Amino acid sequence: MESVGRWTPYKWCLLFSVTTVFIYGLVGMTCAIATWFRTWMHADVMYVADYDILVLVTLSASILLLTSIVGLTGTLLNSRAILAVxxxxxxxxxxSMLSIGYTSYRRSALSLDRKLNLAWSQWxxxxxRLIIQDSLQCCGYYNALHDATPSRRCFSRTALPGCKSRLYRFEQENLGMVWAMVFSLVPLHIFNIFVALLCANHVTKRFGKGITPKGYRLTRADLKVPDGGMDAVLLPRLSRAPSIAVFREDRAR
Known part of the structure; x- marks a missing residue:
């Protein structure tokens, strides 16, 4: 591996690009793990209402982290084969990023209220329903008598409102935040793709693969000894010192 002082500008650009991929992959994985373990408020609601998006976020973050590790390995080892991968x-x-953005945008922008009505009654x-009711402090969908799951707080004469308005407001905000963050990262990711394509072959100052061109390689014919043996090989004539005393060192002085 070359020393840091000999790194090419292309290698520095590639290292910065791989670092950005690792950062937003790590952020996505952190958010996914925090949701899986219910460490933030109303994470239960996303776990129930947007389970498919949560799976997509986890899968996309895993791919991004794997990709960044491969890129970092290839950059530090100056391996063009690994950088190609x-x-x-x-x-x-x-x-994977576009699938998250498309799914969340389509769900939030196209008849979200009807989708929530169908999901609450059939899906x-x-x-x-009990998880959503406990998290949003509500009971039933329209009211306590409409598809409610009974609990200590949710019963027929409870003062808690229905879950429709709170669930709709949460889904609109949460889904809007998801697709806005994903689509804002897409231009950066496309830029990272161009950086990888342009800089992968210039990670070092070596041109090509460092292999001797075919025209300059030795073959068996070049190494074959002629039939006459070594005597048949033309040797350069030895230079002979002149016999004039002026040019002879042994007769000087």
Whole structure:
């Protein structure tokens, strides 16, 4: 590995690019783990209502972290083969990011209220409804008598409101934040793809693969001894010192 002082500008650009991929991959994985372990307020609601998006975020963050590790390894080892794999892995990473943005945007922008009505009545299990009710401090969907899961706080004469308005407001804010963050990272990721394509072959000052061109390689014919043996090889004539005393050192003085 070359010393830091001999790093090319292309290698520094590549290192910075790989670092950015690692950063937003790590941020995505941190958010996914925090949601899986319910460490922030209303994480239970996202776990129930947006389970598919949570899985996509986890998968995308895993791909981004793997891609950044491969890129960092190839950059530090000056391996163009590993950097080629890194440049290839950036495309599945982009697809995974676009899938998150598209799914969350489509859900929040196109008839979100109708989707929540259908999900509450047909998709959510009684346990899922109970989780949403406890997290949002509500009971039932429209009111306590509409598809409610009974609990200590949720019963027919409770003063808690229905979950429709609170669930709709949470989904609108949460989904909007998800697709806005993802789509804001897409231009940066496309830039990282161009950096990988342009800089991977210039990670060192060596041109090409460092292999001797075919025209300059020795073959068996070049190493073959002629039939006459070593005597048949033309040797350069030895230079002979002149016999004039002026030019002879042994007769000087």
């Amino acid at each position: 890194y440049a290839l892995l950036l495309w599945p990473s982009l697809i 959510y299990t009684p346990l899922g």
